[in-house]
Amino acid sequence: xxxxxxxxxxxxxxMTNKKSLKCEQHLGHxxxxxxxxxxxxxxxxxxxxxxxxxxENNSVPSRFSPECPNSSHLFLHLHTLQPEDSAxxxxxxxxxxxxxxxxxQYFGPGTRLTVL
Amino acid sequence: AQKVTQAxxxxxxxxxxxxxxxxxxxxxxxxxxxxxxxQPPSGELVFLIRRNSFDEQNEISGRYSWNFQKSTxxxxxxxxxxxxxDSAVYFCALxxxxxxxxxxxxxxxxxxxP
Numbered sequence: 701x702x703x704x705x706x707x708x709x710x711x712x713x714x715m716t717n718k719k720s721l722k723c724e725q726h727l728g729h730x731x732x733x734x735x736x737x738x739x740x741x742x743x744x745x746x747x748x749x750x751x752x753x754x755x756e757n758n759s760v761p762s763r764f765s766p767e768c769p770n771s772s773h774l775f776l777h778l779h780t781l782q783p784e785d786s787a788x789x790x791x792x793x794x795x796x797x798x799x800x801x802x803x804x805q806y807f808g809p810g811t812r813l814t815v816l
Numbered sequence: 817a818q819k820v821t822q823a824x825x826x827x828x829x830x831x832x833x834x835x836x837x838x839x840x841x842x843x844x845x846x847x848x849x850x851x852x853x854x855q856p857p858s859g860e861l862v863f864l865i866r867r868n869s870f871d872e873q874n875e876i877s878g879r880y881s882w883n884f885q886k887s888t889x890x891x892x893x894x895x896x897x898x899x900x901x902d903s904a905v906y907f908c909a910l911x912x913x914x915x916x917x918x919x920x921x922x923x924x925x926x927x928x929x930p
Contacts, residue, residue, distance in 0.1 A: 741922075742919075742920050742921065742922050742923075743907070743920040745917060745918075756917075788859055790859075790861065792861075797916060798916075801913065801916070802849040802911035802913065802916045802918065804851070804863055804866045805863075805918060806863060807853070807860055807861035807862075807863075808860065809858060809859050809860040810859040810860065812859070
């Protein structure tokens with residue numbers, strides 16, 4: 701496997717379900733990101749991890765819970781979601797986060813989530 | 817505040833035509849980074865280019881070229897001799913060095929017609 705992979709690619713869940721999205725990067729990077737892409741909205745940054753530490757939470761509702769057990773893996777745990785949470789969830793990674801330099805972020809293929 | 821504007825929501829051209837995608841940005845920072853990404857129907861955002869604010873040299877990569885003009889705060893992307901496989905949504909993005917968050921434009925959907 702190369703690059704950034706995400707599983708599952710598609711997910712349909714009810715509002716009372718609990719599910720998790722998985723992201724894995726094979727690039728040797730130290731920073732990982734979750735983005736949400738809804739129709740007609742710009743890409744929204746949700747969470748950032750740098751060397752396994754969460755460095756950013758962009759006012760994301762608590763029904764989204766990220767987890768980064770190591771620099772290669774990132775999870776997004778979902779529970780009691782709302783229909784408006786239906787979107788494409790993209791994971792990305794970059795070398796690391798340092799002030800003054802923006803490394804290129806490399807993206808996975810995304811998980812298309814539908815909440816019924 | 818930083819901002820990226822892609823005024824063209826959707827463009828359609830016939831295969832083999834040249835097409836330019838516009839990107840205008842706003843920033844108060846003197847050090848910043850500009851990006852272009854391609855998002856084909858599969859969903860993955862594919863990195864195309866990263867340019868820092870101190871490098872105004874235009875870049876060419878095969879059929880792709882980028883024109884960076886600080887005077888007009890623009891970073892336009894041109895595809896020459898377009899092909900059907902170029903059909904995708906293209907995003908321009910900006911990051912200020914002091915913040916290092918990447919802010920994306922709303923994207924331009926490009927249709928290349930056979």
